[in-house]
């Protein structure tokens with residue numbers, strides 16, 4: 331491609347990797363600290379979320395009961411029970427292959443459970459339900475997902491990547507979708523990149539566009555499946571800080587991550603999985619206080 335794509339918001343274009351980032355941000359992820367350490371400190375001004383202050387209220391937004399999932403002869407989830415409440419931040423950790431991603435993919439029906447009950451925002455989607463697998467519109471409006479590999483359309487600008495589902499899922503006009511998409515890009519500090527294609531953005535910026543795209547649909551729950559695993563180390567911090575800002579906005583979140591520093595700061599409920607079962611779970615302080623030898627060993631290894 332030659333030249334710089336036009337900026338749909340009429341702002342001047344800048345080099346895709348120009349620093350510092352624009353001043354049009356509410357959420358301003360800063361550069362990773364010198365030395366590359368990924369520390370997500372709770373800011374001094376942190377005020378506890380409604381969930382932290384009040385604990386669970388109302389019915390769970392997501393309820394998994396006895397969820398089992400098999401791929402052929404391989405049973406990868408062996409009876410998962412999990413209640414996720416409004417505003418709660420759930421972190422799933424565990425070794426590779428333990429079933430964490432499958433739990434996330436079950437919550438948004440990318441995988442349909444073999445047995446068990448799944449209720450999301452009051453709707454039953456479990457094994458016995460007739461809801462179609464994967465693309466239930468109802469579920470796409472309720473559950474946002476951010477993947478390890480960003481999954482942006484390479485031929486669409488950042489703005490159009492965010493606007494597309496607003497048109498296809500929410501049914502907005504092009505004009506309204508673009509206005510809303512611009513607002514979401516502003517929230518993640520990337521409005522000035524709106525006219526850029528994914529290939530012109532860093533991995534961290536692409537992932538922040540993916541987060542904006544999911545947030546734009548105004549979901550009740552956001553799922554993050556190892557959102558920083560595909561990033562160069564120096565880009566991890568900016569994505570974690572964006573996620574932390576999403577958490578502080580009161581969003582209900584389920585996060586699969588190996589970033590224990592982030593998990594410690596954000597996790598209201600922390601779940602250690604192994605071999606398709608929940609071995610141990612706990613609230614704040616889990617990473618210091620868990621008791622199962624496998625969880626302790628795992629946390630030590632990834633810290």
Ligand SMILES: Nc1ncnc2c1ncn2[C@@H]1O[C@H](COP(=O)(O)OP(=O)(O)OP(=O)(O)O)[C@@H](O)[C@H]1O
Nearest residue numbers: 401404406424425426427428429430431432433586
């Ligand atoms: N579509 C599929 N078909 C067959 N097997 C699958 C499929 N998806 C996942 N699996 C298997 O299910 C098991 C659990 O996978 P899952 O991705 O949920 O684990 P995970 O804990 O998220 O691992 P990782 O940390 O490596 O991503 C693995 O053995 C995996 O190979």
